[in-house]
Amino acid sequence: MVLCARRHPEHPTVRLERGDEIHDLPIPIISEPSAAREVDWALLATKAHQTAGAAVWFRALMGWGTTLTVVQNGLNHLDRVAPYVLESAGVLPALAYVAAETVSPGRVRQTFDEGLVVPAGPLGEGLADLLDGSFLPVRRTADFVTESWRKLLLNLALNPVTAMTGRPVGMLRGAGVRPLIEALINEAANVGRAAGANLSPADVDGCLALIDSLPADYGTSMLSDRRAGREMETEAIVGEVVRAADKVGMPAPRSHTLLVLLRALERPAPVLAPAA
Numbered sequence: 001m002v003l004c005a006r007r008h009p010e011h012p013t014v015r016l017e018r019g020d021e022i023h024d025l026p027i028p029i030i031s032e033p034s035a036a037r038e039v040d041w042a043l044l045a046t047k048a049h050q051t052a053g054a055a056v057w058f059r060a061l062m063g064w065g066t067t068l069t070v071v072q073n074g075l076n077h078l079d080r081v082a083p084y085v086l087e088s089a090g091v092l093p094a095l096a097y098v099a100a101e102t103v104s105p106g107r108v109r110q111t112f113d114e115g116l117v118v119p120a121g122p123l124g125e126g127l128a129d130l131l132d133g134s135f136l137p138v139r140r141t142a143d144f145v146t147e148s149w150r151k152l153l154l155n156l157a158l159n160p161v162t163a164m165t166g167r168p169v170g171m172l173r174g175a176g177v178r179p180l181i182e183a184l185i186n187e188a189a190n191v192g193r194a195a196g197a198n199l200s201p202a203d204v205d206g207c208l209a210l211i212d213s214l215p216a217d218y219g220t221s222m223l224s225d226r227r228a229g230r231e232m233e234t235e236a237i238v239g240e241v242v243r244a245a246d247k248v249g250m251p252a253p254r255s256h257t258l259l260v261l262l263r264a265l266e267r268p269a270p271v272l273a274p275a276a
């Protein structure tokens with residue numbers, strides 16, 4: 001295994017903390033694509049909006065037999081990498097049910113551990129074999145579109161509100177907030193259904209039950225980005241729902257409101273002088 005980074009780290013080791021376990025992982029780290037060799041499996045695990053920037057690595061790592069696994073949140077993983085890989089390249093989308101946060105350079109804390117979900121088929125089987133015995137179980141699904149929407153409902157409920165308030169998920173269960181979250185998930189589930197996802201009321205209930213079961217101090221990847229002052233996955237998560245709603249001609253005012261506020265938070269417009 002080789003870790004491809006855009007800067008060579010000052011501490012060239014990776015420490016993974018999972019509960020009480022500490023694993024110091026002796027993974028070589030390279031920061032120049034010229035140092036990369038063709039591999040059987042390449043895993044893209046940048047934020048969705050960093051895909052174009054990471055594409056320089058695809059050319060260095062990918063040959064005829066390489067499968068690129070896109071481990072990102074959102075929908076349409078394949079479209080995201082299509083401009084940068086050959087049409088014949090093997091590309092596998094993956095949804096991550098883990099929670100990991102870089103707590104200091106080279107130190108990653110993992111607090112939730114349900115593995116990856118990928119489409120059933122030879123590439124999905126290949127990834128499951130590759131990761132067999134690792135910390136990451138790989139579940140295969142015959143309906144990846146529905147799975148992507150299921151994950152999107154969870155991210156839509158958790159990520160923007162934690163990021164906007166700067167507070168972990170316990171806040172979502174507070175008086176007044178939970179009904180908003182429930183309405184937001186129901187609205188997005190209706191859009192997902194119209195867009196072709198086979199979402200049932202049980203999926204909405206399952207999403208809410210998962211949110212209710214998370215530890216109160218549990219963060220999200222978007223909250224980490226907000227805290228660190230990094231760009232957030234606003235477009236890949238909230239933008240996807242709003243664009244899908246526009247496409248199927250359904251109103252999605254709750255998601256739309258979130259999108260406008262998140263965009264304003266990241267790219268504040270100049271304040272207009274009061275009218276004379």
Ligand SMILES: NC(=O)C1=CN([C@@H]2O[C@H](COP(=O)(O)OP(=O)(O)OC[C@H]3O[C@@H](n4cnc5c(N)ncnc54)[C@H](OP(=O)(O)O)[C@@H]3O)[C@@H](O)[C@H]2O)C=CC1
Nearest residue numbers: 005006045046047048050053054072073096098099100221
């Ligand atoms: N974190 C989580 O708990 C979960 C995340 N996800 C999803 O997984 C994906 C990855 O998220 P996450 O791990 O949180 O992301 P992070 O921001 O923690 O990590 C992304 C890494 O990609 C690196 N990177 C960005 N651009 C390049 C580049 N051009 N070349 C090399 N490296 C690059 C960044 O480097 P640098 O350090 O230099 O910025 C950073 O280390 C996202 O789509 C997210 O939504 C899904 C489930 C849970």
Ligand SMILES: CC(C)(CO)C(=O)C(=O)O
Nearest residue numbers: 098099158219220221222
């Ligand atoms: C499911 C969840 C919320 C796990 O942390 C996630 O996908 C994220 O943080 O982006």
